Amino acid sequence: MSIQVRGLTKRFGSFVALDDVDVTVRSGTLTALLGPSGGGKTTLLRVVAGLEQADAGTVVIDDKDATRVPARRRDVGFVFQHYAPFGHLSVARNVAFGLEIRKRPKAETAARVDELLRLVHLEAFADRLPSELSGGQRQRMALARALAVEPKVLLLDEPFGALDATVRKELRQWLRRLHDEVHVTTVFVTHDQAEALEVADEIVVVNGGRVEQVGTPDEVYDRPVNEFVMRFLGPTTSLAGALVRPHDVEVLAAAAPGAVEAEVGSLRRVGFEARLVAHVPGSGDVDVLGSRSDPALRDLRPGDRVWLRAVGPVVEAAPSAPSVDASDDVAPGDPVGVAASSGAPVRGGVPA
Numbered sequence: 102m103s104i105q106v107r108g109l110t111k112r113f114g115s116f117v118a119l120d121d122v123d124v125t126v127r128s129g130t131l132t133a134l135l136g137p138s139g140g141g142k143t144t145l146l147r148v149v150a151g152l153e154q155a156d157a158g159t160v161v162i163d164d165k166d167a168t169r170v171p172a173r174r175r176d177v178g179f180v181f182q183h184y185a186p187f188g189h190l191s192v193a194r195n196v197a198f199g200l201e202i203r204k205r206p207k208a209e210t211a212a213r214v215d216e217l218l219r220l221v222h223l224e225a226f227a228d229r230l231p232s233e234l235s236g237g238q239r240q241r242m243a244l245a246r247a248l249a250v251e252p253k254v255l256l257l258d259e260p261f262g263a264l265d266a267t268v269r270k271e272l273r274q275w276l277r278r279l280h281d282e283v284h285v286t287t288v289f290v291t292h293d294q295a296e297a298l299e300v301a302d303e304i305v306v307v308n309g310g311r312v313e314q315v316g317t318p319d320e321v322y323d324r325p326v327n328e329f330v331m332r333f334l335g336p337t338t339s340l341a342g343a344l345v346r347p348h349d350v351e352v353l354a355a356a357a358p359g360a361v362e363a364e365v366g367s368l369r370r371v372g373f374e375a376r377l378v379a380h381v382p383g384s385g386d387v388d389v390l391g392s393r394s395d396p397a398l399r400d401l402r403p404g405d406r407v408w409l410r411a412v413g414p415v416v417e418a419a420p421s422a423p424s425v426d427a428s429d430d431v432a433p434g435d436p437v438g439v440a441a442s443s444g445a446p447v448r449g450g451v452p453a
């Protein structure tokens with residue numbers, strides 16, 4: 102069940118929250134809406150769900166124009182960050198709720214609830230009250246409840262946002278596995294680039310009410326279309342006027358085509374990483390990230406002469422562009438890839 106959003110504009114007073122947005126979500130995919138706070142992700146999700154009316158544009162769900170269809174008739178399952186269950190009903194009754202109000206036969210409802218509780222690994226908790234569940238279990242219950250009525254699409258607004266980092270990580274892997282079993286077209290909102298890169302089939306980068314880029318995790322990470330996407334998806338450093346990822350800077354002992362001469366400022370080892378800061382005369386410090394066993398870095402001393410060359414994606418840096426760096430602004434969740442695996446991405450110097 103695909104979703105097509107065309108020319109969507111949504112204003113709150115004079116503020117433009119969505120500005121002529123086009124997005125296609127392919128049937129059966131798990132798609133992340135990724136971007137900084139206030140960028141319009143939730144608004145986009147709410148318009149798709151029918152909880153918010155757009156000022157212009159269309160929403161097509163499963164090849165049918167849903168723009169004017171009320172939320173309850175869109176066959177959309179929705180899970181919010183702070184999910185509020187019915188506190189006086191058992192877990193099983195919470196999951197059954199949507200089926201009961203649709204007056205499905207009792208036996209069918211019971212069988213479906215059993216199946217869903219197994220799917221979300223809560224079969225042992227069927228008779229508990231929601232207050233007797235952990236936060237992660239409650240969000241799994243919310244997902245089971247949303248799935249109960251067999252929605253065409255599942256929309257998740259930071260479903261794990263309120264949980265601690267470890268549980269969040271478990272649940273994101275679980276969501277991936279669940280999706281592989283159920284295959285319902287799913288869109289989830291996150292501002293955590295690691296979550297999107299790890300879980301999604303497709304990432305829609307949303308910023309300032311516009312779509313910056315759509316692609317697979319590899320595409321947006323390896324071929325960012327602009328400085329914003331480059332910065333948002335992971336740490337960056339500036340080399341010869343362009344942005345590059347610190348782990349995509351090659352360190353050479355001699356001059357080579359395309360390489361820039363630099364002087365070693367400092368080299369620190371942090372766990373398995375080696376973090377080099379090298380000074381390029383006239384253009385400032387460059388951060389380089391390698392592994393501690395990397396022979397090109399291992400024996401460097403402050404003052405040594407080296408040559409630096411970008412070996413990964415490079416994006417021209419606009420000098421006046423606003424700085425939105427993943428290492429600063431992205432969630433306290435896990436930073437991206439090698440560059441940030443210790444939780445203290447190299448940026449503008451050696452971490453203390």
Ligand SMILES: Nc1ncnc2c1ncn2[C@@H]1O[C@H](COP(=O)(O)OP(=O)(O)OP(=O)(O)O)[C@@H](O)[C@H]1O
Nearest residue numbers: 113116118136137138139140141142143144145292
């Ligand atoms: N009901 C509303 N009235 C006025 N402004 C709103 C309303 N809802 C959202 N906005 C504004 O629209 C912009 C986009 O909000 P939205 O919640 O879609 O962003 P988001 O990308 O989901 O951010 P976050 O990650 O913080 O949830 C924000 O600047 C927000 O203040």
